[in-house]
Amino acid sequence: MKTAIATLVLGLLVAVNGHAADTGSAAHGQILFNTLGCTACHGAQGEGGNARPGVPAPKLAGITLGLSDFIRQIRRPRGAMPAFPAAFASDRDLSDLYAYLTSVGGKPAALPMSAAPLAPSGSAARGKLLFIKVGCYECHDYAGEGSVFTGPSLSPNPLPYPAFAAQVRLPRQYMPKYPVKYLSEQQLADIYAYVRSLPPPPALKNLPLLTNR
């Protein structure tokens, strides 16, 4: 997994900059911001947001946090943020990410289209079976809606694949870890495909049982 993501990230990096990133490279950080999936919660422009109900994500553009605190938050986050261990983002990567976020002030530039979040292809049908077999449903329910007591919702708005994979391989807190030995790269991709295939919920305004309580 580490190799796969690193290869993809490196490919994009070369595509954008034409050479490997230097320490504190804002350009490299810009790509990581999307490929690591930060945009899912913090917004495409790092403006912060509420994409996941009850899990407000702070604004990152123009971040004023010190670098060491920034890295500490990513390694051992407070709140609902998934942890990103060094296997998924090195300290150097995080320095680049930090450089990007501090360099853009309050208005980060739009990202190149080629830097969309990375997700390997997988089979949703196989993933559905695996979702039950390896026990994901236990905390996240069969439809991925989750519960505040056990595990967050996986759908709608699933985490970007890098964050998803990071959480499965080296999870924060309560979740059991699923190393490659027990869940192959392909199986993980299948599960992710299943999570992404889950139908979106109906709009709140169309559910009188919830709006006319």
Add this chain to the structure above:
Amino acid sequence: MRKPKAPTRGGSEARSLDRRTFIKGAAVAVTAAAVTSRIAPGAAAQASPPDTADLVGTSTQRAARAAVNRSKLLAAPAPPLSAMVIPHPGSDFMVDVIKSLNIDYLAANPGSSFRSLQESLINYGGNSKPEFITCNHEEISVAFAHGYYKAAGKPIAILAHSTVGLQHAAMAVYNAWSDRVPVIMMAGNLVDAAYRRPGVEWFHSAQDPAAMLRDFTKWDDQPASLQHFAESLVRAYEFSMTPPMGPSLIVADAKLQESPVDPAGLLGIPKVGPIFFPQGDEGSLREAAAMLAAARHPVILADRAARTQQGMQLLVQLAELTAIPVVDLGGRMNFPNRHYANLSGMKRRLIREADVILALEVSDLWGQLNTVGDPYHNYRRLAPTDVKLIHINMAAAYMKSNYQDFERYQAVDLDIIGDVQTSLPPLIESCRRAFHNKQAVVAQRTQALKAMGQKALRQTLTTATYAWNASPISTARLAAETWNVIKDENWCLAANGQTIWPHALWNFTEYQQYLGGPGGYGVGYAISASAGAALANKASDRITVSFQPDGDLMYSPGALWTAAHHRLPLMTIMFNNRAYHQEMMHLQNMASLHGRSPDRAYIGTAITDPDIDFAKLASGLGVWSSGPVSDPAQLGQTLRAALNIVKGGHPALVDVICQPR
């Protein structure tokens, strides 16, 4: 002291033999048998203890006297045993004592160690106040009483069959203890070994039967006389009902039950004294008000705080006066869930930012301020280290050490020993003065609370849409469909299935609408406590709704029969997720911790193969039932059909196949 009620039933028309006469008669018969069939003389001695006079003099003199006595006795006709009547047994007096406590019901599974008392209850006492509630297990009896108290605000009694019955009852007693709920418990026993019949009665007797429960009962006694019984039962009632409340146990000795009341005895029943709810020290309450007024981010944590609707209203008054957000931890129905100051769903954030916390009878205060992760036991402080803590509570009055339900020690800045509800009026008055010059702050904070609540509600409702049409049915959909069916009724939620959704989606405004949890997290509580609550609520035409976990029901399904037998309006909605999911999660975590695959955690935790047909189970126990329902579109109409049954005064069960959480 009241004079004992004169025994009046059954004595005049039957030939009366008191206990002493009966024993002598038996001794005659046995002695005669010993003479005629040359059975060893010791047989007679075993059957009847010798009179004191028989022990005077030498053995020769005693033998001579005995020979004379034997011949006299043989000459007299022995009364047949069937002629014996004890018209005024001690158990009648015990019923008088029980009645003096104004107890409406007594739940029990029958047992021979209290056979005399049960007979007195139903015939001498007329099976009224208390009325006998038939249970199939002592765990059901105690949990039934637990639920009844929380719905009615008054206790009922239970009877347990000595050693075996008390062991069956133990888990439910621990729940009641942990939940600070009074249960008036009595148990049969036969302490006099010489009086026991051979065999079973020995297994059902103990030197000290209350010992096994002593770690989690407020008080117990094994009275040696009827007067002793009267005083101890009244004392037990007063102890149980005085905060911190809890179960008490009085052993009703079988020999005392079955022996005649001594007509010359001076028996009296003490009058129950007024129950005292101690108020916290007023000086400390003034100091608490000053601390709250000086705080920038105060928070109120309420757990087992309110005892009645008035307690809930007082807490609303305090929150509105001070604009302090309230986190209802759910031990009782403390605060209306839709009130703008109720920000229970934002607990972690509020605690993280708090500078003063007012805790109201919080069972685990340390656990609100700190976390210990699982499975790594990694510690993290949640509250600021300099947060000031005020705790109004009665925890200091608990003096038991073995069972650890008192949770981790938490030092506080202002510890106020007192009953919360009694202490709230003086605290409110002190706050009125302390906040006199804080009106702008209060107004600003009120607006902020309203805005935060609205935002949180939008998020909650959005989350409730997730998996809305999924099968198995989501717990949010289950709660929403149920609310739609019962919202116009007079209702009570006796058990919430440990999901957030009823409190997120329903409108709780009355104290009697929610009864909290089991207390000790002991499985087997929900169905029995809900049945007890249904009995209490029946008196006020309130229907009782319960989200019933499948694993919990399998501990005590007999409670359904009790609900059917006693016509209890209980709407049981199965939260059937076909596993002990909490335990499955633990197994997954252990596998992960041990470097193994988590994918076999279903072994020993899944409740499948075969799937349990709860509708059929309920039907077999006399309860109207429907299901399994796994299509969310079918759920509403099934619940409405169940409601019609319940409104007709009968229990109903709907088996709903749900998502795990």
